[in-house]
Amino acid sequence: MSLEFQRPIPMDEHPLRRRTYRVPTPSIAAFRALIDECLFLFISGALIHGRPRMGKSYAIEFVRRDLEQRFPKLSIYKMRCTRSQVPSENSFFATLLNAAKHPAQSSASKAALRGRLVHKLRQVADQRGDDRVVLFIDEAQNLREIEYEWLRDVHDELENHELRLFTFLVGQTQLLAQKSVLQAQDKEQIVARFMVEELAFRGIASGGECAAVMAAYDQGEYPLASGWSYTRFYVPQAYSAGLRLAESAIRLWTAFEEAHINARIEGPVEIPMKYFTSAIEAALLLSAERDAPTLQRSRSMPRFGLRWWSAVAM
């Protein structure tokens, strides 16, 4: 076999096979732009809402790592809210302390836990040399009003120490309704801190978006700067002959649209990220066994995409 087609690492070690990679989507790019805008304009909070399974948690992880790379001094935390019968200040602060990686047990008083949290956030920010603290709250639709009040206390205490807390509430579409209720109740102290900006987080919603995501597989490389894009790694001969995933985008999108119509799903087509990436992974992994310069361009991919989509649509 030509050296051109010899992969630089074993196939089992590739992040696509291990599902340890992250691919950007237009919604993630919009999320990223929103964060940049908030940090630049000192907008202290935004809510990002979307239907389940659209990849919101995945997006948090993506933008968190992206922020770490671009702003290494920034303090970044992520907490996940679980719905409890009765909101508990202890468990709320214990969750935040867990996000801040404070190792103490959560058996202390509420005041102690809050003090402990604020000191930890201040210490990390001081050590890093950036007065901006970013907090992502996943499943934020589970937050109750009283929990927003506790969060407001943290926000204000940090502000007293000249630190700026930027909170990104990420959750399901109920978040919008919660914002409306808070506005109707004149709870401006909450809305003005945590819900200034809004972003609708969507799945893949057009052929153009399909192509943009698929192009990331054609361009992203592993190992980094090796010249081995994800597409080339799995089908090196076909890639050398000119195959690019992005060129199959319209066909894949059409297949998803047909599945959507056949399943009689209401509303516009919106492909959850998880199913979209699964379709591409399946296509690449299976095509690797049949790699050849004449490999037909991702003919199998729409089929796999349809299989995933059908499973959801049913």
Next chain:
Amino acid sequence: MSSDLELASTRVTQAQTTSTCPREDNWRYTARPEWSSGGESMWMRLSKFSYCNRLSVSELTDLFGASHPNNESGARDLRPAKPWDLRALASILDVSAADVQSGFCCDVLPIHGRSSAELRYCSACLQLGFHAAWFQWLTIERCPLHGLPLKLGCARCRSAIPYVLGHDLAAKPLTCACCASAWIPPSLSSALQ
């Protein structure tokens, strides 16, 4: 189309492997070594640590490996270094082994009877958030820096201040347990709080 432009600058990236161990090295208590200076006593260092972390006395003693409580209250004498886990102190307080050693009295003056079991302090140093371990030596009468006589007891109510890691240090560090007066000025305490 701005989102598409942004997308072009963001590529497929490999995610880091998530560890299955929830308590890695980066899980740390809050330590503020920059709030202390060389020669500072372990009483002052632990008071500041307590401010930041709000742990119970039993959690503090477990954390720093202190054995043999002085009495039924579970208080631990802060004069001798021997009962303490010096490595844990250095690691958790984020200071050098030498700083830990110099935070105790009996490393340099191993005669227990010649050091005070009550806090002895220079009021000017305390205003700066500083206390030296050797202020506890009974042979030292004045602060060499300020020339002030070393004092005993709360400046306001005169209650004795035991030189121990006990409930008061854990629950109300740098504050009198009897009259609730702060031993450090508001400007400094607001920085700490």
